[in-house]
Amino acid sequence: MISEIRKHPGQMAVMVLITLFLLAFLVVPVVQVVFVAFMDATTGGFTLLNFKDFFSTALFRESFWNSIYVGGMSVLLASAFAMPLAYFTSRFEFRGGVIIQGLGIIPLIMPPFVGAVAMMMIFGRNGSINLLLEEFLGINIPFMEGLNGVILVESVHYFPFILINLSAALQNIDRAMEESAQNLGCSGMRLYRRIVLPLAMPGYVAGASLVFLKVFDDLGTPLLLNVNNMLAPQAYLRIASIGINDPMGYVISVILVVIAMASMWLAFLALKGKDYATVQKGGGGLAKRRMRPIEMFFAWIIVLIIMTLVLAPHIGLSMLSLGTIWSYSVLPDAFTLDHFRAIFSETPEYMTNTVLYSALAGGIDVILGTAIAYIVLRTKLVGRQWLDYIAMSAVAIPGLVIGIGYLRTFFDVEVPGMDGQSFATWWVAIVIALAIRRLPYALRACSAALTQVSVSLEESAENLGANKLKTVYRIVIPLMAGGILAGFVTSFATAAVELGMTLMLVSKNADGPLAYGIYVYMQSAAGRGPGAALGIFAVLVVGLCTFISHVYVDRRQRALGMKRDD
Amino acid sequence: MNQNVNLAGHGSPVGVDIKGVNLSFGSTHVLKGIDLQIKPGEFFAFLGPSGCGKTTLLRLIAGFESCQSGEVLIGDRDVAHLPPWRRDVGMVFQSYALWPHMTVRRNVAFGLEERKFPRAEIGPRVEAALDLVGLLELAERRPSQLSGGQQQRVALARTIVVEPQVLLLDEPLSNLDAKLRIQMRRELRLLQRKLSLTTIFVTHDQEEANTTSDRIAVIEQGIIQQVGSPMELYDQPANLFVANFLGVANVVAGTVSQEGDGLSFRSDDGAVTVALSAAGQGPRSIVFRPQNLTIQPAGQPAPEGLTELAGKVSHMEFLGSVVRYQVTVGPHFLLVDSAHQKGVVPMEEGTDVNLFINNELVIDLPN
Ligand SMILES: Nc1ncnc2c1ncn2[C@@H]1O[C@H](COP(=O)(O)OP(=O)(O)O)[C@@H](O)[C@H]1O
Ligand SMILES: [Mg+2]
Numbered sequence: 001m002i003s004e005i006r007k008h009p010g011q012m013a014v015m016v017l018i019t020l021f022l023l024a025f026l027v028v029p030v031v032q033v034v035f036v037a038f039m040d041a042t043t044g045g046f047t048l049l050n051f052k053d054f055f056s057t058a059l060f061r062e063s064f065w066n067s068i069y070v071g072g073m074s075v076l077l078a079s080a081f082a083m084p085l086a087y088f089t090s091r092f093e094f095r096g097g098v099i100i101q102g103l104g105i106i107p108l109i110m111p112p113f114v115g116a117v118a119m120m121m122i123f124g125r126n127g128s129i130n131l132l133l134e135e136f137l138g139i140n141i142p143f144m145e146g147l148n149g150v151i152l153v154e155s156v157h158y159f160p161f162i163l164i165n166l167s168a169a170l171q172n173i174d175r176a177m178e179e180s181a182q183n184l185g186c187s188g189m190r191l192y193r194r195i196v197l198p199l200a201m202p203g204y205v206a207g208a209s210l211v212f213l214k215v216f217d218d219l220g221t222p223l224l225l226n227v228n229n230m231l232a233p234q235a236y237l238r239i240a241s242i243g244i245n246d247p248m249g250y251v252i253s254v255i256l257v258v259i260a261m262a263s264m265w266l267a268f269l270a271l272k273g274k275d276y277a278t279v280q281k282g283g284g285g286l287a288k289r290r291m292r293p294i295e296m297f298f299a300w301i302i303v304l305i306i307m308t309l310v311l312a313p314h315i316g317l318s319m320l321s322l323g324t325i326w327s328y329s330v331l332p333d334a335f336t337l338d339h340f341r342a343i344f345s346e347t348p349e350y351m352t353n354t355v356l357y358s359a360l361a362g363g364i365d366v367i368l369g370t371a372i373a374y375i376v377l378r379t380k381l382v383g384r385q386w387l388d389y390i391a392m393s394a395v396a397i398p399g400l401v402i403g404i405g406y407l408r409t410f411f412d413v414e415v416p417g418m419d420g421q422s423f424a425t426w427w428v429a430i431v432i433a434l435a436i437r438r439l440p441y442a443l444r445a446c447s448a449a450l451t452q453v454s455v456s457l458e459e460s461a462e463n464l465g466a467n468k469l470k471t472v473y474r475i476v477i478p479l480m481a482g483g484i485l486a487g488f489v490t491s492f493a494t495a496a497v498e499l500g501m502t503l504m505l506v507s508k509n510a511d512g513p514l515a516y517g518i519y520v521y522m523q524s525a526a527g528r529g530p531g532a533a534l535g536i537f538a539v540l541v542v543g544l545c546t547f548i549s550h551v552y553v554d555r556r557q558r559a560l561g562m563k564r565d566d
Numbered sequence: 567m568n569q570n571v572n573l574a575g576h577g578s579p580v581g582v583d584i585k586g587v588n589l590s591f592g593s594t595h596v597l598k599g600i601d602l603q604i605k606p607g608e609f610f611a612f613l614g615p616s617g618c619g620k621t622t623l624l625r626l627i628a629g630f631e632s633c634q635s636g637e638v639l640i641g642d643r644d645v646a647h648l649p650p651w652r653r654d655v656g657m658v659f660q661s662y663a664l665w666p667h668m669t670v671r672r673n674v675a676f677g678l679e680e681r682k683f684p685r686a687e688i689g690p691r692v693e694a695a696l697d698l699v700g701l702l703e704l705a706e707r708r709p710s711q712l713s714g715g716q717q718q719r720v721a722l723a724r725t726i727v728v729e730p731q732v733l734l735l736d737e738p739l740s741n742l743d744a745k746l747r748i749q750m751r752r753e754l755r756l757l758q759r760k761l762s763l764t765t766i767f768v769t770h771d772q773e774e775a776n777t778t779s780d781r782i783a784v785i786e787q788g789i790i791q792q793v794g795s796p797m798e799l800y801d802q803p804a805n806l807f808v809a810n811f812l813g814v815a816n817v818v819a820g821t822v823s824q825e826g827d828g829l830s831f832r833s834d835d836g837a838v839t840v841a842l843s844a845a846g847q848g849p850r851s852i853v854f855r856p857q858n859l860t861i862q863p864a865g866q867p868a869p870e871g872l873t874e875l876a877g878k879v880s881h882m883e884f885l886g887s888v889v890r891y892q893v894t895v896g897p898h899f900l901l902v903d904s905a906h907q908k909g910v911v912p913m914e915e916g917t918d919v920n921l922f923i924n925n926e927l928v929i930d931l932p933n
């Protein structure tokens with residue numbers, strides 16, 4: 001250990017700094033939350049009483065089961081959307097395949113809460129669809145009543161996670177796997193059950209547990225749909241109304257973290273040791289066949305229905321943002337650009353804050369991500385693997401929990417020189433919290449990029465006279481540029497629309513970012529127009545950044561010969 | 567390659583001394599007591615099977631590995647405490663390791679830039695190096711737009727442009743096709759002569775080592791088996807490993823004992839007996855090359871003064887210049903080469919034959 005420090009003082013210093021940063025802004029706040037959940041508020045000793053209280057309160061028990069129910073039902077509904085699509089693209093020569101693949105980025109560019117109110121306008125009791133149904137069939141379907149609304153919004157939004165994982169699993173099955181089974185006399189449903197399903201299962205389970213995790217942690221959607229009897233809203237409401245000393249918020253946080261970890265663990269187990277990338281040289285995915293016209297017809301109908309559903313929040317949001325009054329009618333009364341004018345003239349701070357916070361958070365993330373990836377993959381420092389584990393663990397911590405942890409830990413910490421400003425409610429805390437929460441994504445992108453850089457490229461630079469720092473600067477960083485950019489954009493984009501944590505930490509409207517602004521606007525009927533306009537702005541910014549970076553990374557990889565046209 | 571060189575070699579070539587080097591990765595002992603002296607200006611090869619530690623030894627010289635004991639001297643200077651970027655040894659990597667984000671020209675200029683050469687000097691030097699390897703026209707290309715052979719030349723140009731004290735080549739030809747390999751090894755040898763650059767060449771291919779190198783160190787399991795010129799290694803192998811690794815050898819195990827005035831070798835089964843001027847007695851093996859034997863159908867008159875062995879042809883291979891017979895002598899399968907001339911009909915499998923060995927050519931080695 002001592003000799004390590006002497007040999008590589010620079011590397012060691014960087015590692016220590018990063019460790020301290022992660023300890024202060026991730027480990028301590030989260031441990032603090034767990035601590036309080038198990039602490040007797042009066043004596044300060046260990047107790048399970050808080051948990052007993054939790055489970056003996058009818059509202060909390062109901063919230064707990066509601067959250068589980070909503071998570072499970074969302075997975076089922078999302079699977080119902082995803083499976084036919086995955087099936088069509090992997091088994092048939094189907095033109096709609098490109099559209100279906102494009103759906104994969106939807107959960108990235110807009111979180112579900114943004115479209116929640118728009119979904120209400122379309123599918124709600126007095127929404128467009130039900131008005132039409134009543135007029136023509138005289139029925140009213142409760143798509144959005146209570147928990148149904150949360151389930152519909154979440155599954156429409158998150159089903160691409162299942163679609164992507166399942167399609168990837170199916171595409172990775174080599175044709176030879178199927179053909180050798182046929183060669184041995186297995187076909188039809190038996191072939192499906194014995195070969196295709198087992199090979200695709202890990203991908204499905206991984207996608208499904210991710211959906212469950214996202215739904216379980218989501219705070220914004222239930223709040224905006226006015227569904228309060230679920231876990232995340234209860235935690236938020238307890239802290240917001242009773243204060244940061246109420247233990248119930250912490251108990252719920254612990255439950256959220258435990259369930260999140262359990263679903264990540266499940267996804268991990270599903271994929272572990274099952275690297276079913278069985279495609280071999282000269283092979284291809286499963287054999288695809290042409291659809292018969294009648295099959296083609298039904299396939300398109302199904303795809304169009306699902307597409308419409310998926311695009312409903314976006315269509316609804318567009319109409320909300322452009323419509324004058326939209327109430328008890330199929331479409332808005334008239335169209336206007338006033339809402340966009342309003343957000344730019346009245347609350348431009350939501351947008352400027354977002355760009356500032358997300359850019360800073362993204363910047364912190366790629367710097368940390370690159371440094372951690374380098375330390376883990378290229379140095380021999382003791383404990384480097386732990387740095388990776390700690391940074392990655394943020395993936396299982398809901399934003400709400402980080403928010404509560406920051407309030408608890410930093411509320412009494414004053415920012416030096418800022419006259420009584422609490423660190424927890426300072427805008428910088430929001431930036432750091434965003435950075436911590438998005439670090440896993442940036443870190444994975446940076447690690448993947450660094451893995452692609454062969455060590456001999458660095459050694460040859462050292463051999464020709466460049467020292468470690470020079471090599472990092474002239475060889476490693478340029479070669480990682482694509483991955484670093486992708487990491488930055490992912491961090492930036494997801495930070496821009498993060499709500500759970502922001503709701504806890506924003507103390508005054510002037511500090512609020514987009515997600516907060518959307519939430520505040522959407523509270524009132526009059527604010528829906530501007531709120532939707534903010535939502536559209538977010539979708540455009542995020543979508544555009546993602547698209548540009550994608551094009552850039554792709555071009556660059558081709559230019560460097562790291563990726564061939566195929 | 568272009569012959570108009572204006573790239574001077576290094577001032578005067580330096581030698582490399584490796585003294586008592588031991589190197590382990592965790593519990594795997596990879597280099598075991600390596601001692602080597604590579605002379606200034608020499609073309610030296612590390613030859614051995616894959617996994618024997620050649621690359622590790624090369625990387626130790628370049629500064630990418632550090633040894634637990636022993637020292638490495640480059641031009642009489644102990645380099646233990648020098649990081650790779652201060653060692654001034656040029657290494658050509660097996661994978662070439664060209665930087666994909668730089669053009670050929672930028673790749674080649676890199677080392678000069680790191681050495682803080684003035685701009686005005688970098689340009690002409692890069693041109694000269696590219697000219698030397700015949701790639702001047704491709705200077706603005708990216709590595710991904712070059713063929714394997716071209717990439718190899720760029721890697722070479724990139725290394726020699728900085729005029730290193732020592733040139734290290736790690737299996738530089740292994741990624742090329744057979745024809746290019748032969749051409750490149752000639753060019754390498756010419757270039758090395760021209761620059762009179764101390765060069766260490768790692769290979770597992772004995773033919774490559776023989777055709778390029780002044781001297782070869784044969785390595786097996788992290789131990790140097792023998793050092794010598796290609797011909798010395800072939801004619802006087804120090805042990806059975808070297809005898810088998812360089813060229814084709816017939817090896818017969820047995821015992822050397824006193825017989826009359828001299829010594830005599832007798833195989834364990836008694837099928838092969840040869841009178842020897844052996845170096846030692848007791849259990850030993852004899853080694854002789856296929857071309858050391860002559861083969862005749864049984865019943866023909868024996869040549870004078872040669873040891874005779876009776877056998878049967880069990881297999882025949884036509885190799886072009888020679889016909890290689892496998893002959894069963896007792897339990898042994900001996901290989902015999904017979905020069906081939908047009909019109910000569912080879913002996914068929916199953917033919918009873920006599921083999922003759924010139925005792926002078928038989929090498930005896932400890933088991
Ligand atoms: N970084 C390393 N860590 C552990 N073992 C290694 C490492 N590098 C090489 N080895 C081991 O050392 C031995 C020699 O490797 P190497 O020098 O690459 O052989 P060669 O170049 O002769 O094929 C091999 O058994 C290899 O597995
Ligand atoms: Mg090697």
